[in-house]
Amino acid sequence: MIMMxxxxxxxxxxxxxxxxxxxxxLGFEVRTDAAFGPGQRWLEVAPKGAQTAFAIVRAAxxxxxxxxxxxxxxxxxxxxxxxxADLTAHGVEVxxxxxxxxSTYVTLVDPDGWQFVxxxxx
Numbered sequence: 582m583i584m585m586x587x588x589x590x591x592x593x594x595x596x597x598x599x600x601x602x603x604x605x606x607l608g609f610e611v612r613t614d615a616a617f618g619p620g621q622r623w624l625e626v627a628p629k630g631a632q633t634a635f636a637i638v639r640a641a642x643x644x645x646x647x648x649x650x651x652x653x654x655x656x657x658x659x660x661x662x663x664x665x666a667d668l669t670a671h672g673v674e675v676x677x678x679x680x681x682x683x684s685t686y687v688t689l690v691d692p693d694g695w696q697f698v699x700x701x702x703x
Contacts, residue, residue, distance in 0.1 A: 588625055589634075591636065594639075608628070652698070
């Protein structure tokens with residue numbers, strides 16, 4: 582039986598640039614950074630304590646890999662307004678908070694154009 586979702590791939594143009602963005606600007610931890618076949622690199626980043634990671638994979642290593650667009654996952658935080666202030670201070674492209682009946686959220690964009698909705702936990 583499948584127990585959990587371990588990693589969601591994000592195809593990127595530059596793994597090092599993405600590593601710096603997710604680790605330095607978003608505060609994710611680097612879980613794995615290792616060789617993955619000839620000339621390839623397996624890089625996983627995740628929010629501290631999260632079960633599921635993003636596998637930051639170089640798009641050039643895979644046929645038909647798409648870079649950017651709507652993110653393949655949504656993210657959750659405790660306080661959207663505090664997150665917005667922190668992301669803005671770190672130079673992250675982020676929308677103003679949007680208040681909806683189901684959540685308050687922002688949308689952030691990574692260096693490759695992946696757009697993630699980050700909602701406040703209820």
